[in-house]
Amino acid sequence: xxxxxxxxxxxxxxxxxxxxxxxxxxxxxxxxxxxxxxxxxxxxxxxxxxxxxxxxxxxxxxxxxxxxxxxxxxxxxxxxxxxxxxxxxxxxxxxxxxxxxxxxxxxxxxxxxxxxxxxxxxxxxxxxxxxxxxxxxxxxxxxxxxxxxxxxxxxxxxxxxxxxxxxxxx
Numbered sequence: 001x002x003x004x005x006x007x008x009x010x011x012x013x014x015x016x017x018x019x020x021x022x023x024x025x026x027x028x029x030x031x032x033x034x035x036x037x038x039x040x041x042x043x044x045x046x047x048x049x050x051x052x053x054x055x056x057x058x059x060x061x062x063x064x065x066x067x068x069x070x071x072x073x074x075x076x077x078x079x080x081x082x083x084x085x086x087x088x089x090x091x092x093x094x095x096x097x098x099x100x101x102x103x104x105x106x107x108x109x110x111x112x113x114x115x116x117x118x119x120x121x122x123x124x125x126x127x128x129x130x131x132x133x134x135x136x137x138x139x140x141x142x143x144x145x146x147x148x149x150x151x152x153x154x155x156x157x158x159x160x161x162x163x164x165x166x167x168x169x170x
Contacts, residue, residue, distance in 0.1 A: 002064050003111045009104045010057050010116075011069045016100055017054035019073050021047045023093060026076040027086040034083065036151075038159030042137075043086070045163045052166050053123070060119055083151075084141055091134040098127040126166075 002010075024047040031039035058068050080086050101123045108116040137158075144150030 002061075002066055002116065003107075003113060005107055006104065006111065006113060006116055007061065007066045009107060010061055010066075013100060013104060014054045014057045014061075014068065015071050015073065016097060017050050017057060018070075019076075020050035020093065020097060021054065022073050023076040024050060024090075026078045027080075027090070030078060030080055030086055031083075036083070036155050038155035038157065039083075042158040042161050045161055046090075048163050049166070053126075056166060060116075083145060084138070087134070087138045087141055091131065091138060094127065094130045094134050098131060101127055122166075 024043045028040045028043035028047060031037075031043060061068050080089075101120060105117060105120045105124065108114075108120065140154055140157075144154050
């Protein structure tokens with residue numbers, strides 16, 4: 001059994017991860033509507049990853065005999081003014097997710113819940129990668145996105161991204 005506060009926070013994180021999947025699926029739709037199928041692919045894969053993260057948190061709770069509590073998932077705000085807007089929103093969103101995971105880690109540390117801390121180590125590393133990937137994508141867009149040939153090449157690069165399931169062992 002986990003500490004009740006940690007159980008509550010992980011349940012909240014499950015829903016945050018599912019919202020992330022929703023958000024990225026919405027962004028994939030935005031780019032699909034703009035005929036940027038590479039960008040669409042990148043965000044579709046992001047949605048898959050976030051769903052997988054939610055499932056990892058879910059499994060962790062179940063493996064610790066805790067109840068999973070799902071709540072309503074809010075609809076994403078998809079009022080993007082240009083191609084760069086979703087990229088900026090992604091970085092800000094990932095920073096929010098990082099803060100949430102760090103908060104769970106801090107509570108686990110205070111509770112001396114070393115098992116949860118070890119479980120969260122993978123997510124801490126993953127969030128560093130998520131923020132870097134988002135930041136790198138913004139940088140590439142700023143360098144190439146305003147030129148139609150550059151945008152085409154960046155779209156091609158993003159279209160080559162392939163989904164890889166997370167390697168965290170529970």
